[in-house]
Each structure stands twice: as C-alpha cells, then as structure tokens.
Amino acid sequence: SALHHIKILEDLDFHDIIVSLKASDVKLAIEAYEKAAAAFDYPIHLGITESGTLFAGTVKSAAGLGAILSKGIGSTVRISLSADPVEEVKVAKELLKSFGLASNAATLISCPTCGRIEIDLISIANEVEEYIQSIKAPIKVAVLGCAVNGPGEAREADIGIAGARGEGLLFRHGEIIRKVPEDIMVDELKKEVDKLAEEHYEKQRKEKEEQNV
Template sequence: MSYKHPFTRHKTREVMIGNRIIGGNNPILVQSMTTPDTHFVDEVIKQIHALEEAGCELIRVTVPKAEDAHALGEIRKKIGIPLICDIHFDYKMALQAMDHPIDKIRINPGNIGGYDRYRQVLRKAKDKGLPIRIGVNAGSLEKELVEKYGFPCPPAMVESALRYLEIAESEGVKNIIVSLKSSDVLTAVEAYRMFAKQADYPTHIGITEAGKPPYAVTKSACGLAPLLLDGIGDTIRISLLGDPVPEIQAAFDILQATQRRVRKPELIACPTCGRLEIDLEGIIAQVEKRLEGKTTPIKISILGCIVNGPGEAREADLGIAAGKGKGVIFKRGEIVRHVLESEMVDALLEEVEKWEIEEAQSGNLLVEKGLGTLDKKFALPVIR
C-alpha cells in the first residue's frame, strides 16, 4: 500500500463565488478564461460549454467595452458555472459590469487608475454583494513600487497586494481573493509564499503568460506544484496559448499529481526496457480506455518485469507484476490472483470493481456533490 503523506493546507477564509466556495478546506477549484471578444455572445457561450464539459468550475471573461458588459446577462443565463469579469484600465467598466448578473470582479492594482477609483469599485461590489480578486501582476505593477524596489520583485508584489487589501478592509470589503502572478516561476512562487505568511485571504495561483503547450504546461506545473505541496492555493488556472479547453485537464493533472484533488484513477506503468516480456503498451491502452469516466481515486500499477514490478505493485492499491506472458495481481499489498497475459485486463478491471465496492462498504469513499468521488485519505487538514 502507498504511504499516506501528512498533507496540510494553509488556512484561508472562505469566499462565496456564485454557487461555489473558494478557500477554507474546500476543494481547489479549476478555472479558465474565454478567448473571443465577450460581446460575441454565441462564441463565448459555446466555448464556456466546452470548458464546462472538460470540468471547468469558474470562468472569466474580459470586459474592456460597454458592449461586452451588455453581453454579460445573456452569457450568465446560459452557463452553469460562476461568471467572473476581468477589468483592466477602466474602472468604469467594473462599475458597469456590476449592473449585470455576474459572480465576481477581478481588478489589477497596477492599472485600475488610483485609490479613489478603486474605492468606487469596492463600494459598489459591497453594495452588490460581489467578491473581488485583487490580481497583482509583475508585468503591470504600480510604477512607484517598481521605482522603490528597482524591478517587479516578490516583495513589491506582496506590498501591492497588502496595500489594496488594507484599503478594501477600510471599506468593509472582506470577500476577496488575491493573486500574485508572474511569467517567471521563481518570482511567482516566492511572492505567493511571502503573502501566505502575512494574510489569510484565499489565493488564485497560476503562472501568467506561460506560453505554448507542451512547454507551458511543464512551466505551470513547476510553479504550481511547490505551492500546492506547501498547502498554498485555493483556485488555479493554467494559462495556455490558444484554445483554453486543454487548460482544464492540465490543471486537474497537476492537482492529481500533487494529491491535492484526486478525481480519477492513477495509472502507473514502467517506461519499458529490454527486460519487458509482455505487451505492456497494449495492456495499458486497454486499461485506460476501460477506466474512462471513472472518478474513483485508486492507484493502479502495471509493471512489465520482475525487477521493480512486485515492489511497485505492492505500493499501489491494485497492481500487476508481469513477466514471460503471465503475472500476479496485488491488492492492498497482497497477491490475490495469478493470471495469464491474455487475462490481465479483464482480471484487473474485475478487481477494480471489487475494490470500489469494498471501499464504499467500509466507508472509505466520500462523494462530494458536483466534484466526483474523493477518497477520505486525501482530505487535507488545515494549518491553524
């Protein structure tokens, strides 16, 4: 059986966004952003539906023009996830957007136009009961902070966030999410870590302008994994050039790899070498296909030789250690079956079904509405 890591999570306050809750010990939500101009309503709705189908849980649209603000109501009526409005430069667009049925406003301290305009946005958000994301970005940091520190470094980013939080609190606004993004991985990671030591507001984590896949996914993973393993982050977005739909799977894969949110089986396989004595790729392909749609957080190991096979299989919930056209199936660390290569896939899937039934009967499976099936062993205690 696999080692149960003593996971912890940074304590943050809860913020309601539409019908979702960010922060506290709630699941880390995956979000994305649309690419068409927001006033192209049909295109935007079509893209959001594709993102919803992929598992997106929050969606952001940009609102640079009045015609974009006027489109918000029609968009909101036809989607099933909270709608976030992204505002840059013109604070009046934030005020106008809040006259429509939206769920959250995102503003950038570096270009909102000064404290007085920011206060106007805060007051209207408070009147409307809307949460705000203070979205600090290294590429658009306030000029005075860049001059003070010499460049957009983590301390400058954190100072910007804390300054705008203080103003929000003075206006009685506390439903706030904070992001401190940079296209530089080290800058972003350090900024989030510094902020987490000084505030308990939930954070939206991501590496901005990560670029084109597949490198952008790797870059995002390098930035987000350290934060997630530190217990930092309450919602994430993977920023990819082009179609945003692949962002969703990438985000869930990072959450799964860090065991912060496990919503499907994890399949482990060796990279193959000269010791391989079965059709491992064929077996893996069949198992992957038959596991499609399953949300059970089970770890399955399929190894094709006797060197690491038995040990790896014992560490998984279910595993096959194979060689010379046959193998053994391990379950919770114990051998339960001997099978021929031709029987491996069917036998393994039979054991998966049995495992699910046994875990459910013993109370070890927890179903969270709308979030799939999460194993209790992945529940994360909060750092007090």
C-alpha cells in the same frame, strides 16, 4: 499591487476576497505567493499564466505550482495551457494528487521501459490511466512490465498488473492474487479497480448513514 487593491476593498468594508498573483515567470510567481501568504490571510488562487503548450506548459506549471503547494499555500488552482481545457483539468488533478490534495481520485503507478518488458507497456499504461480518470476513490493502480520485480516494487499499490510473456500477474499490495492471459489482463485489472471503487463507495454510504442516525 495586490495589497493596494485589497486595502481598497477593505476600506469599502468588502472582505469576500480571493487573491490571484499569477505570473509567467516561475521564480517570480513562487516569490510573490510566498510574500502574499505571509502578508494576509485571504484565500489565494494559484496559477502560472501563459505557461505554454501542453508539454512545456505542464512542466512549467508543475515546477512553479508544485513548489508553492509544497509550502501549504493556495486555496484554488488553474493550469493555463495552450491546449484543450480538458487537458488543463487533467494536469491540475494529477498535480494535486501528487501532494495528497485530491483525496477521491485514483492514481496510476507505472514503470519506465527496459529490456525485460515483454508487453506493450506504454499503450496499456495510457489505457488504464484514461480508464481511472472517472474513478472517484483513493485507489493506487500499478501497471508494470516485469513480472519478476513488478509486484514487489509496487507493493504500495492497491491493485496492479505485471506483464509477462503471454500472461499477466494481478497483485494486491505486492501479493500475487492470480495469473491471467495477456489478451484479457487489462480487462481483468479494470474489473478489480471497479471492485475496489465500489468497496470505497459502499464504505462512504455506510459512514453517511451512521452520521444521519
């Protein structure tokens, strides 16, 4: 069907085309997009249509679109959920970040809960995740519940915090930079994130100025 409609447009000397092959079946969508990528060079819009609710639809979309993106296929993407469109955008951004396709976006690293955790890890991770949504810089931020293993396990993070009883350890690239009281550790982490973001923005400004010289 897609090839048929492409030919109709080409016969009319119209080539400003983007092709969408969305399906609700994950395996069918993957197969269709693979065939399309091999058949023509037009931009391809990705999507798993009618994927479901926020939870189920996110899983289904990640499974299908992740497989397609991993093959280097796709020019634009839409996450279709029975949810607030804002949630669709959030899921799409996280999916693209997972494949390194959203360069100016912060990423959260957080550990699962375990018996060593002495802080409210879940609420802290959610708060930090919400905070970094507006950060347009490629920063990896870690929120970990264990001060013993945390900094080392997240050494790839640009900045992070590991909770302990009554305090938190702020670290950069696995190296502890200071201890902070538990009641202000999230605020201190946010300040460090802002500093890193500003450093990135300043670097961008200087590069742009050099290009204009």
